Every structure is written in structure tokens, then in C-alpha cells.
Amino acid sequence: QKEVEQNSGPLSVPEGAIASLNCTYSDRVSQSFFWYRQYSGKSPELIMSIYSNGDKEDGRFTAQLNKASQYVSLLIRDSQPSDSATYLCALTGFQKLVFGTGTRLLVSP
Amino acid sequence: EAGVAQSPRYKIIEKRQSVAFWCNPISGHATLYWYQQILGQGPKLLIQFQNNGVVDDSQLPKDRFSAERLKGVDSTLKIQPAKLEDSAVYLCASSPVLYNEQFFGPGTRLTVL
Numbered sequence: 001q002k003e004v005e006q007n008s009g010p011l012s013v014p015e016g017a018i019a020s021l022n023c024t025y026s027d028r029v030s031q032s033f034f035w036y037r038q039y040s041g042k043s044p045e046l047i048m049s050i051y052s053n054g055d056k057e058d059g060r061f062t063a064q065l066n067k068a069s070q071y072v073s074l075l076i077r078d079s080q081p082s083d084s085a086t087y088l089c090a091l092t093g094f095q096k097l098v099f100g101t102g103t104r105l106l107v108s109p
Numbered sequence: 110e111a112g113v114a115q116s117p118r119y120k121i122i123e124k125r126q127s128v129a130f131w132c133n134p135i136s137g138h139a140t141l142y143w144y145q146q147i148l149g150q151g152p153k154l155l156i157q158f159q160n161n162g163v164v165d166d167s168q169l170p171k172d173r174f175s176a177e178r179l180k181g182v183d184s185t186l187k188i189q190p191a192k193l194e195d196s197a198v199y200l201c202a203s204s205p206v207l208y209n210e211q212f213f214g215p216g217t218r219l220t221v222l
Contacts, residue, residue: 004151032209034210034211042215043198043200043213043214043215043216044152044200044213045213046210046211046212049210088151088152090151090211096154096157096165097142097154097211098154099151099152099153100151101149101150101151102151
């Protein structure tokens with residue numbers, strides 16, 4: 001079982017819709033969870049961090065964490081074409097920070 | 110606040126040659142990470158430093174890769190000799206504390222011919 005699993009996509013949504021990105025993980029003791037956005041040819045950019053169960057909102061972004069079910073998700077409201085990128089889930093697990101392979105999001109005008 | 114600096118941005122070498130990458134983290138960040146990202150994959154941790162000490166180098170191919178952070182500030186990653194499969198983007202990141210939010214530099218794209 002992979003430490004961090006993400007659907008590689010692409011996830012296609014129309015402009016203005018809600019994009020839902022999901023991530024599951026295997027290490028039950030993971031404490032810190034992060035979402036990074038990576039545009040093609042660029043380095044990852046931190047957009048959200050979440051440490052406790054529940055929802056955390058920042059502008060159009062909402063991170064949701066459920067430690068009992070071992071998943072973390074990212075919702076992007078009012079999706080824009082500029083949100084088209086690969087979204088990487090990362091978490092502390094097995095005593096290191098581990099990244100998923102990312103989900104490619106395509107927002108069509 | 111200046112971000113993480115890396116150089117060079119691009120490098121093309123032939124297999125069996127050597128190459129070195131440099132990284133300067135955000136001022137005051139104690140933790141520095143080197144990642145390898147192959148196209149279509151997530152970043153893979155190669156080594157992480159806390160100040161000038163190595164915290165984790167379990168995924169560093171030590172027969173050909175080496176890294177140092179002698180004064181606890183900037184760092185150098187070296188590959189010698191390079192193989193075709195080393196073609197990737199090498200990312201440096203830093204964080205104020207271990208396992209906290211990481212901030213990435215622009216990366217170095219390495220092509221091995």
C-alpha cells in the first residue's frame with residue numbers, strides 16, 4: 001500500500017464549479033497535512049495546511065481532514081482556469097514528509 | 110522576505126559526468142530538504158538537514174549522490190557519476206522547524222544525455 005494515494009486525474013470541471021480533490025494515507029500517526037499546487041514547469045507552492053480534524057477555510061479553498069478514515073481533501077469553490085494545475089497532497093508519516101503523486105485539475109472556461 | 114534560491118536553473122550533462130547544485134534557504138529556516146521530482150511523479154525526499162546535521166538520508170543513493178550543509182545555511186547536492194535515470198528536477202525546500210510547512214525554490218532541471 002502506498003503511503004499517500006491520490007487519483008492522478010485529470011479532474012475536469014467547468015469554470016465556476018466546485019473542484020474536489022482527495023487524498024488517502026496509510027500511516028495512522030500522521031500529524032500534519034499539506035496541500036501544494038504545482039503549475040507545469042514550476043515548483044510546488046503551499047496553499048493549505050491542516051493539523052486537526054474538521055474543515056479549514058482560506059478564501060476559495062477548504063481543506064477537510066478525517067483522521068479516523070485517513071483521508072484529507074481539498075475543495076476549490078468557484079474554480080477558475082488559473083486553478084488548472086497539479087495538486088499535491090503531503091503529510092508527515094513514517095517519520096518524514098511524504099508527497100502523493102498529485103491530481104491534475106483542468107478548469108475549462 | 111527572499112525565497113529559497115537555487116542555481117543553476119538548468120543543466121545538461123553527459124552520463125558519467127559530475128554535477129553540483131546549490132541552495133540557499135529562507136533566512137532563519139533551520140531545516141533544509143533536497144527532493145528529486147521525476148516528470149509525472151510527486152517530489153521524492155533525498156535528504157533533510159536540521160541546521161548542519163543530517164536528519165534523514167535514507168533515500169539518497171549514496172554511491173553517487175552526496176550533500177552537505179557545512180555552516181547550517183546553504184547547501185550543495187552533488188551527483189558523481191550521473192546516470193540517465195538521474196534526469197529530473199531537483200528541488201530544494203526549507204522550513205522553520207522540522208516537518209512544518211515547506212517552501213520550495215524554483216528547482217534545477219537536470220538532463221543527462
